[in-house]
Amino acid sequence: MIENTELDLIRRNVARFGDDVVRPSLDALNHYPDVALPERLFGTLTEMGLFDLSADGSGALSVALATLSAAAAAPAASVLAHVMGRELLTVAGRESLLGVIDGHAFRPTLAYPIYAETSGPSPTRVRRVGNEIAIDGTARLVVNAPVARALVLPALEADGTPAVLAIETSAAGVRIGDPLLTLGMRGCPTADVAFDGVRVPADRLIAGPSGGAALVDDVARRLRGPVAAICAGILGSSLHAAVAYAKERHQGGRAIVEHQEVRSILARMIEDHVLCRDAAERLSRGVLPEPEALALLVRCKERAAHATCDGVQLLGGYGYMEDYGQERRMRDAKQAQCLLGRTEWLRQRLTSAFVDGGARP
Amino acid sequence: MNPSFAEMYPTLAALGRRRPRMLADFERALRIARRFRREHIEPNALAIDRAVMRDPTYVAEEIIAAAAREGLFGMTVPKAFGGGGMSFGTFIVALEEIGAGCLGLANLIGVHGLAIATVAATGDVGAMAKVSRALTDGERAGRPALLSTAITEPGAGTDVEDVDLLRTARLTCEARPVRGGYRLRGSKVFISNGSIARTHVVIMPTNRERPVETTFAFLVPSDTKGFSVGRIEHKMGQRACPAAELVFDDCFVPESARLHSKALPGRRIELVLGATRGGVAAWGAAVARGAYERALAYAETHEIDGARLVDHQWVQIKLADMARNVMLARACYVEATLSNELFGLSSLVSGGGMQDLARIVPQRVLDSAAVRSLLVSRRAREGFQASIEQLDAGQIDTASAHGAAAKVSATDIGMANCHIALDVLGADGLRHDQGVEKLYRDAKLLQIYEGTNQLNRLEVYKRAVHRKPERAEPRPRPLGAAAREREMVRGQP
Numbered sequence: 001m002i003e004n005t006e007l008d009l010i011r012r013n014v015a016r017f018g019d020d021v022v023r024p025s026l027d028a029l030n031h032y033p034d035v036a037l038p039e040r041l042f043g044t045l046t047e048m049g050l051f052d053l054s055a056d057g058s059g060a061l062s063v064a065l066a067t068l069s070a071a072a073a074a075p076a077a078s079v080l081a082h083v084m085g086r087e088l089l090t091v092a093g094r095e096s097l098l099g100v101i102d103g104h105a106f107r108p109t110l111a112y113p114i115y116a117e118t119s120g121p122s123p124t125r126v127r128r129v130g131n132e133i134a135i136d137g138t139a140r141l142v143v144n145a146p147v148a149r150a151l152v153l154p155a156l157e158a159d160g161t162p163a164v165l166a167i168e169t170s171a172a173g174v175r176i177g178d179p180l181l182t183l184g185m186r187g188c189p190t191a192d193v194a195f196d197g198v199r200v201p202a203d204r205l206i207a208g209p210s211g212g213a214a215l216v217d218d219v220a221r222r223l224r225g226p227v228a229a230i231c232a233g234i235l236g237s238s239l240h241a242a243v244a245y246a247k248e249r250h251q252g253g254r255a256i257v258e259h260q261e262v263r264s265i266l267a268r269m270i271e272d273h274v275l276c277r278d279a280a281e282r283l284s285r286g287v288l289p290e291p292e293a294l295a296l297l298v299r300c301k302e303r304a305a306h307a308t309c310d311g312v313q314l315l316g317g318y319g320y321m322e323d324y325g326q327e328r329r330m331r332d333a334k335q336a337q338c339l340l341g342r343t344e345w346l347r348q349r350l351t352s353a354f355v356d357g358g359a360r361p
Numbered sequence: 362m363n364p365s366f367a368e369m370y371p372t373l374a375a376l377g378r379r380r381p382r383m384l385a386d387f388e389r390a391l392r393i394a395r396r397f398r399r400e401h402i403e404p405n406a407l408a409i410d411r412a413v414m415r416d417p418t419y420v421a422e423e424i425i426a427a428a429a430r431e432g433l434f435g436m437t438v439p440k441a442f443g444g445g446g447m448s449f450g451t452f453i454v455a456l457e458e459i460g461a462g463c464l465g466l467a468n469l470i471g472v473h474g475l476a477i478a479t480v481a482a483t484g485d486v487g488a489m490a491k492v493s494r495a496l497t498d499g500e501r502a503g504r505p506a507l508l509s510t511a512i513t514e515p516g517a518g519t520d521v522e523d524v525d526l527l528r529t530a531r532l533t534c535e536a537r538p539v540r541g542g543y544r545l546r547g548s549k550v551f552i553s554n555g556s557i558a559r560t561h562v563v564i565m566p567t568n569r570e571r572p573v574e575t576t577f578a579f580l581v582p583s584d585t586k587g588f589s590v591g592r593i594e595h596k597m598g599q600r601a602c603p604a605a606e607l608v609f610d611d612c613f614v615p616e617s618a619r620l621h622s623k624a625l626p627g628r629r630i631e632l633v634l635g636a637t638r639g640g641v642a643a644w645g646a647a648v649a650r651g652a653y654e655r656a657l658a659y660a661e662t663h664e665i666d667g668a669r670l671v672d673h674q675w676v677q678i679k680l681a682d683m684a685r686n687v688m689l690a691r692a693c694y695v696e697a698t699l700s701n702e703l704f705g706l707s708s709l710v711s712g713g714g715m716q717d718l719a720r721i722v723p724q725r726v727l728d729s730a731a732v733r734s735l736l737v738s739r740r741a742r743e744g745f746q747a748s749i750e751q752l753d754a755g756q757i758d759t760a761s762a763h764g765a766a767a768k769v770s771a772t773d774i775g776m777a778n779c780h781i782a783l784d785v786l787g788a789d790g791l792r793h794d795q796g797v798e799k800l801y802r803d804a805k806l807l808q809i810y811e812g813t814n815q816l817n818r819l820e821v822y823k824r825a826v827h828r829k830p831e832r833a834e835p836r837p838r839p840l841g842a843a844a845r846e847r848e849m850v851r852g853q854p
Contacts, residue, residue, distance in 0.1 A: 183798035
């Protein structure tokens with residue numbers, strides 16, 4: 001467990017990075033992929049070691065991502081995808097692949113489809129051919145794919161068994177699509193990936209002893225806290241912008257923060273922010289019963305998405321324009337609602353965990 | 362996916378049994394809009410959204426030209442002014458249909474209706490004839506003279522639309538009276554179509570210390586010295602309709618630029634918003650429907666957990682919720698629109714009687730110099746303005762309450778359906794090429810413009826819950842009643 005002082009240090013460092021590097025890059029992030037990615041931003045992220053953080057229960061990753069998301073959620077999503085990919089390799093006991101893939105452990109940027117349901121049907125198909133595996137099909141919305149050196153992907157074996165793959169983006173037959181324009185998290189490079197008769201060594205199948213589905217589920221559980229932290233970071237930022245505007249803007253001869261309706265909206269945003277922050281902390285630090293963890297995750301993601309809409313509403317026309325940041329936070333929070341799977345799919349899992357003890361998928 | 366007219370508008374279908382001609386107009390509006398959506402909106406909406414994202418000055422000229430060919434810009438302009446003569450209430454079904462394809466393009470095509478309504482509410486028939494003729498003549502030539510309405514200021518948005526808030530609004534614009542006219546100063550912001558309109562209906566006080574008593578409408582051509590277009594906004598959505606800053610730098614306009622009317626705040630603004638908020642409500646229904654249609658199409662063709670989405674009960678419930686939301690939103694705006702036809706601005710401008718009259722009189726007569734000069738005469742103006750004054754305050758309240766209630770309800774429903782659609786589509790919904798994330802971005806603006814939904818709730822309170830006691834119960838004006846025509850005819854020389 002990391003001491004609070006260390007977490008504070010992480011928070012301060014990332015906040016400074018947010019002010020000095022991320023905020024000046026917001027325009028570029030917002031207009032990606034029509035403009036180039038801000039190289040310095042991602043370079044500094046790497047130098048600061050954010051890609052090296054782990055979902056290890058210390059809370060460090062969550063604190064970093066919440067603070068980063070308060071400035072912009074796109075780089076946080078990029079870190080999350082990389083960490084998800086790396087944790088999959090680590091939990092499967094295949095860290096050695098990192099060195100094989102790139103030559104420097106913990107340095108490559110890994111790509112992972114972090115919006116996919118963990119046990120959804122994968123359109124990526126693998127079959128064993130001697131000492132190799134052949135890969136066909138596609139993978140959709142793979143985060144970091146346009147910049148990554150390696151892809152970590154859920155896949156299906158010929159007999160329908162879920163598996164996990166780790167392959168270089170430079171492998172013959174791997175086609176990374178054009179960077180996608182998405183609702184939110186713009187500036188987090190994302191693309192579809194097509195596989196056309198790709199052949200790689202069989203050791204690139206990294207399913208652990210319990211199988212690919214269990215491996216992905218296990219790692220996804222670890223990342224619920226960081227996902228909640230991203231939601232909390234976005235919403236906290238939206239809340240602060242709304243309060244600042246409400247103090248400044250006058251209507252009816254007084255600041256709008258004095259209007260009861262505005263105070264009610266702010267109160268709901270505060271309630272939701274507290275919920276998200278607490279969810280992030282509990283999910284990051286504690287080993288919670290599965291139903292409780294899923295309930296916190298679902299509620300946190302949903303409330304952040306709705307509350308950031310109110311964040312736009314409070315600023316009226318200004319909230320709708322790019323310059324004020326609220327519209328970006330609204331889009332980012334809605335996109336974050338899809339992290340680790342869509343809400344209703346998670347709700348079905350939650351009930352399954354509560355009622356059936358997880359016996360049913 | 363293409364329900365019949367009667368399935369979509371049972372109230373109107375029932376109404377049509379008594380007024381078959383009105384029903385025929387509704388059906389014609391839907392038919393035109395549906396074809397326009399299929400041929401021009403659906404194939405281009407995403408590409409235009411993307412183009413404006415790259416360059417906010419991009420204008421979908423080809424859509425404007427196509428809409429002009431269909432006569433969409435002038436469709437609600439009275440025939441006597443060269444337009445299509447369709448009532449606003451009838452045209453509203455076209456707003457839903459086009460908006461279901463793209464709210465940005467619907468706004469690009471429809472927002473000049475706010476300007477026309479504003480001019481109409483002044484009662485200045487001459488000005489109405491002038492802007493209408495310019496619009497429809499241009500439309501026939503393939504280049505409609507678009508109008509914008511400049512209301513919002515940097516420090517005052519919603520408060521400019523409410524007479525109580527206006528007293529204390531932080532206004533910076535002023536049209537200072539000078540010899541021979543006015544000098545306009547200040548800037549207006551977020552003006553839809555502001556960068557492409559040829560004429561701007563500018564709402565400014567002549568004395569900003571007394572805005573309630575001195576706010577008027579001015580017609581300002583875009584080539585007026587001292588006028589310029591400032592920044593064009595990077596909006597989250599509805600990108601196809603540009604929002605611009607309009608700058609008035611000691612901009613002189615002659616006395617004739619000021620529309621003849623009493624001050625706008627109060628009755629006249631209420632009449633405008635009572636009419637146009639129903640239109641925004643139609644767009645709420647439109648986006649609710651667009652989200653529903655796309656979610657359904659996706660659910661029928663994609664799988665999760667080994668089964669088609671549409672075969673999962675949770676998806677069926679969500680689709681059912683979306684479908685009933687569309688019905689609710691549609692009922693809201695239809696009710697508001699009929700309320701406006703009976704009690705509000707439409708009862709004067711395009712009431713059933715006026716339409717019927719225009720149908721009887723040949724277009725060549727309506728276009729004749731004699732009729733034209735008659736319509737712009739002082740007597741016609743005074744007659745129309747007297748009609749505005751004679752409208753019962755309780756009736757205006759009813760139209761305003763319906764408009765505000767529909768605006769809040771339908772636009773909230775629109776956003777709700779976008780949330781649901783994104784949840785049904787999951788990660789695929791986040792992609793621009795799926796179109797649903799665009800609906801979500803577009804829909805949010807509906808809760809903000811034409812008065813925020815917060816202000817509109819208070820409007821419902823003022824107009825429906827806490828009515829001033831001196832206001833009488835509204836007496837509906839029967840659609841097509843001869844009384845309105847008689848009043849109008851009496852107003853002619």
